[in-house]
Amino acid sequence: MIQFAGRRxxxxxxxxxxxxAAVFVCVRLVPGDPALVIAGLQASEAELVEIRAxxxxxxxxxxxxxxxxxxxxxxxxxxxxxxxxxxxxLIKVRYVLTFQIAAASTVxxxxxxxxxxxxxxxxxxxxxxxxxxxxxLLGVSVPAFWLGVMLMLVFALYLNWLPAGGADSILHLVLxxxxxGAYSWGIIARMTRASMLEVLNQDYIRTAQAKGLAQxxxxxxxxxxxxxxxxxxxIGIQFGTLLAGAVVTESVFGLPGLGALLVSSIFQxxxxxxxxxxxxxxxxxxxxxxxxDLTYAWVDPRIHx
Amino acid sequence: MKTRQVSxxxxxxxxxxxxxxxxxxxxxAWKRFRRNNLAVGGLAAxxxxxxxxxxxxxxxxxxxxxxxxxxxxxGPSGKHLLGSxxxxxxxxxxxxxxxxxxxxxGLVVVTTAATTGTVxxxxxxFFGARTDAIITALTDIAIAFPAFLLALLVxxxxxxxxxxxxxxxxxxxxxxxxxxxxxxxxxxxxxEFVLSARAVGAGDWRILxxxxxxxxxxxxxxxATLLSGSAILIAASLGFLGLGAQPPVAExxxxxxxxxxxxxxxxxxxxxxxxxxxLVVLAxxxxxxxxxxxxxxxxx
Numbered sequence: 001m002i003q004f005a006g007r008r009x010x011x012x013x014x015x016x017x018x019x020x021a022a023v024f025v026c027v028r029l030v031p032g033d034p035a036l037v038i039a040g041l042q043a044s045e046a047e048l049v050e051i052r053a054x055x056x057x058x059x060x061x062x063x064x065x066x067x068x069x070x071x072x073x074x075x076x077x078x079x080x081x082x083x084x085x086x087x088x089x090l091i092k093v094r095y096v097l098t099f100q101i102a103a104a105s106t107v108x109x110x111x112x113x114x115x116x117x118x119x120x121x122x123x124x125x126x127x128x129x130x131x132x133x134x135x136x137l138l139g140v141s142v143p144a145f146w147l148g149v150m151l152m153l154v155f156a157l158y159l160n161w162l163p164a165g166g167a168d169s170i171l172h173l174v175l176x177x178x179x180x181g182a183y184s185w186g187i188i189a190r191m192t193r194a195s196m197l198e199v200l201n202q203d204y205i206r207t208a209q210a211k212g213l214a215q216x217x218x219x220x221x222x223x224x225x226x227x228x229x230x231x232x233x234x235i236g237i238q239f240g241t242l243l244a245g246a247v248v249t250e251s252v253f254g255l256p257g258l259g260a261l262l263v264s265s266i267f268q269x270x271x272x273x274x275x276x277x278x279x280x281x282x283x284x285x286x287x288x289x290x291x292x293d294l295t296y297a298w299v300d301p302r303i304h305x
Numbered sequence: 306m307k308t309r310q311v312s313x314x315x316x317x318x319x320x321x322x323x324x325x326x327x328x329x330x331x332x333x334a335w336k337r338f339r340r341n342n343l344a345v346g347g348l349a350a351x352x353x354x355x356x357x358x359x360x361x362x363x364x365x366x367x368x369x370x371x372x373x374x375x376x377x378x379x380g381p382s383g384k385h386l387l388g389s390x391x392x393x394x395x396x397x398x399x400x401x402x403x404x405x406x407x408x409x410x411g412l413v414v415v416t417t418a419a420t421t422g423t424v425x426x427x428x429x430x431f432f433g434a435r436t437d438a439i440i441t442a443l444t445d446i447a448i449a450f451p452a453f454l455l456a457l458l459v460x461x462x463x464x465x466x467x468x469x470x471x472x473x474x475x476x477x478x479x480x481x482x483x484x485x486x487x488x489x490x491x492x493x494x495x496x497e498f499v500l501s502a503r504a505v506g507a508g509d510w511r512i513l514x515x516x517x518x519x520x521x522x523x524x525x526x527x528x529a530t531l532l533s534g535s536a537i538l539i540a541a542s543l544g545f546l547g548l549g550a551q552p553p554v555a556e557x558x559x560x561x562x563x564x565x566x567x568x569x570x571x572x573x574x575x576x577x578x579x580x581x582x583x584l585v586v587l588a589x590x591x592x593x594x595x596x597x598x599x600x601x602x603x604x605x
Contacts, residue, residue, distance in 0.1 A: 015446070018442070018446035018449065021446075022446055022447070026459070026461070026462055027462075030461070137587065137594075138583070140586075141534065142579075143541050143545075143558070143579065145541075145558075146541075146582065149561060149565060149568065149579070150579065152568070157568065240451040241451050244451035247453070247457070248542045251546060262457065266457065271461075274458075274461050278458050281451070282450050282451075285449065285450070285454075
């Protein structure tokens with residue numbers, strides 16, 4: 001376990017370096033000359049050269065990357081091309097909101113998903129199993145933004161139970177969380193059910209039942225622990241998917257989150273902001289997955305890399 | 306005679322990997338697949354959808370771009386079976402034409418990504434050493450991004466558009482296929498039938514082509530089918546954001562986005578395109594599930 005943790009922690013900076021490089025390269029690949037964008041088409045060649053020097057564009061590529069990286073590490077993510085405010089400030093507050101929604105969705109999806117999956121597996125072939133199987137299949141087949149729109153239609157416009165947009169109170173976060181979490185719930189419920197069914201078929205379960213153990217202890221003491229192992233790895237990936245997927249949900253519900261910022265900056269070609277937002281989400285994804293993998297290694301006694 | 310060592314799966318361990326029986330079981334697999342009614346239904350639904358989308362010019366009741374400002378946001382009627390949108394265009398026709406975009410992204414892109422990824426991954430897993438190290442490093446970096454985020458990043462470079470969205474989704478999925486194929490190829494490299502092929506004098510490329518690739522195919526096909534569903538979801542999300550096929554081209558995601566402001570008075574304009582997405586993705590998931598159950602030796 002220690003070796004596994006050690007190895008993962010060593011590769012962490014490499015992965016972070018890799019994703020920073022990928023983001024840096026992608027943004028530099030955009031056609032067009034930033035100097036021209038800033039100075040305008042009427043600018044003279046001398047002005048353009050001067051601006052390029054100021055932006056550091058005349059230096060060799062690796063040098064540009066090194067400079068940019070050192071700035072990022074110090075918290076300087078550049079300045080928005082549109083609003084001239086520091087990117088870090090733009091991102092900070094919005095990140096919190098998006099993170100909250102993604103985290104809430106993940107927690108909700110995990111709890112409900114594991115419970116439904118276990119329930120369905122323990123009552124295989126029953127009506128409730130059928131319902132859970134069908135609904136979880138639907139969950140992974142429905143686009144989150146459309147679910148959001150439909151939920152808004154029913155609960156906000158027709159029934160008026162919940163607000164349709166904005167982010168003033170907890171109530172405002174209910175619909176987005178449900179819309180976003182449905183997909184993850186579907187995945188986790190299906191995985192848990194399949195995993196549980198497989199575990200329940202194992203010999204050691206039959207041994208426990210032969211020993212005379214009642215249903216409950218069998219389920220929980222033996223089966224559940226082993227069944228939820230593969231589900232743990234999925235949770236990390238789902239959180240990342242939800243962080244990215246929040247992009248669309250925020251658009252549906254008019255939430256001032258990181259996703260909404262990313263989308264508007266893509267349309268406005270505001271590259272420092274695009275860079276910063278993508279980096280923030282990708283880094284979170286990497287760290288969450290690391291945490292999840294370490295948890296998995298800790299929980300599964302068989303792992304001994 | 307093909308023989309194999311006892312894999313961890315056969316010893317009763319759940320490694321989470323898919324063990325596919327050799328190519329010889331294909332006919333038996335198809336018979337098993339046929340028994341799953343839902344899956345066959347899903348396959349039929351996909352066939353109908355693909356046909357309807359391809360033949361849209363013939364099948365659609367109206368021109369999807371025909372604006373009729375006197376019939377704006379009407380509910381389902383004799384003239385417009387699924388109603389009309391905010392510009393009076395026939396929703397049903399737009400859904401049929403929109404299917405083409407989804408087809409392009411869901412089937413074409415995924416097939417291309419699967420093919421490319423499988424070849425690269427199999428080569429990496431089979432040859433190992435430096436080729437493998439480089440490919441793995443690049444793949445790990447790509448997979449460090451959530452798929453949707455990677456697609457957004459690519460689109461921020463390329464700008465919006467259908468072709469650009471196809472590239473974006475492809476870029477997001479190729480690494481996942483590389484990883485899958487590589488894992489399969491790694492497992493197959495040491496098996497006896499490969500070793501005996503070498504002993505007989507078969508060269509590396511021949512082994513790759515004749516032995517490794519066919520056996521890598523199973524998990525790849527399952528994954529490709531399942532990813533087709535999520536590719537369509539991603540495509541629709543990109544369309545919803547306005548980053549996919551540009552107006553006036555009909556696209557399911559952008560149709561839902563356009564109809565949002567009229568949600569209260571004309572919910573049908575948002576509801577029906579969404580239902581189309583759900584039905585197609587559902588069908589793909591059913592088929593993918595059935596393929597996985599059919600081809601997985603363990604659950605046999």
